[in-house]
Amino acid sequence: MNIRLTHIALAAALAAGAAQSSAQAASSVRVCTLPGSPSAELDTSVARAVLDTAGIAATFSTRGIDDNSGDDGISARELTQSLQRDCDVIAGFPRSSVADGADSHLLFSQGYLHSGYVSVTLRDAHGAHTGVAPADGKITIAATWSSPSQLIAVQQKNARFDLENTSELTVDALARGRAQRAIVWYPAVVAYRRAHPGQQFDVASAGSPYADWNLVFASGPGTQSLQKRIDGAITRMRGDGRLAALTRGWALPASNVHSNV
Numbered sequence: 001m002n003i004r005l006t007h008i009a010l011a012a013a014l015a016a017g018a019a020q021s022s023a024q025a026a027s028s029v030r031v032c033t034l035p036g037s038p039s040a041e042l043d044t045s046v047a048r049a050v051l052d053t054a055g056i057a058a059t060f061s062t063r064g065i066d067d068n069s070g071d072d073g074i075s076a077r078e079l080t081q082s083l084q085r086d087c088d089v090i091a092g093f094p095r096s097s098v099a100d101g102a103d104s105h106l107l108f109s110q111g112y113l114h115s116g117y118v119s120v121t122l123r124d125a126h127g128a129h130t131g132v133a134p135a136d137g138k139i140t141i142a143a144t145w146s147s148p149s150q151l152i153a154v155q156q157k158n159a160r161f162d163l164e165n166t167s168e169l170t171v172d173a174l175a176r177g178r179a180q181r182a183i184v185w186y187p188a189v190v191a192y193r194r195a196h197p198g199q200q201f202d203v204a205s206a207g208s209p210y211a212d213w214n215l216v217f218a219s220g221p222g223t224q225s226l227q228k229r230i231d232g233a234i235t236r237m238r239g240d241g242r243l244a245a246l247t248r249g250w251a252l253p254a255s256n257v258h259s260n261v
Helices: 007-018 040-053 076-085 148-153 167-175 186-195 224-240 242-250
Strands: 028-032 057-060 089-095 113-122 139-144 159-164 181-185 201-205 212-219 257-259
Touching: 028 040, 040 057, 040 089, 040 212, 040 224, 040 242, 113 148, 113 167, 113 186, 113 242, 139 148, 139 167, 148 159, 148 181, 159 167, 167 181, 167 186, 181 186, 186 201, 186 242, 212 224, 224 242
Parallel strands: 028 057, 028 089, 139 159, 139 181
Antiparallel strands: 089 212, 113 181, 113 201, 113 212, 201 257
């Protein structure tokens, strides 16, 4: 699953009330993640720890949101079906103050991971991959189709574009030399590096308001009590260091450029 420009439809479906369930009592909840997301494993770990801290029993859906092996993003219909069938709360919901178009009826926790879109190059720009030559003065930038990645990439000057269907393929296009730079979701860089330990990247700010995101817990109307308890648990875990320990490997680089991610 990719972070698509279908957030508006996604938000509308959730706001319509598909999540009216036992979550209102906040004694137990069913949790879904976005299984195609590169941070799904992290989201599950954080959800388990946060809900345990909040004293809420949790079960994790094996289907998840949009678990149909497709790469076409989340439709309103798919989200509605998942919430009716499997979920009370979504862990790992990407939230942006300017880019997601989320409806005001949605309820969100505070962020548990500050993340976003970054500009990535190979650590050794003069290494083995030399297949992309800027003969016309333009560089090739890899981006993820129909996502904020594409919105950011098209703002770049003197560039041509390699649009990929997933964030993983976007990183791979850079790693294999089909592009000289990638604008991509940072958790995908982390996941790719873990899957390919020998691959090293330089990561820099994408320099766009569309680049700044947080991962949060999302739920539908009537779940204020649940979200209050989740927020309290996140605050406690941030204060005692547990949240930092869980998310350390996924956090954006503290400096503007970070090598060997």
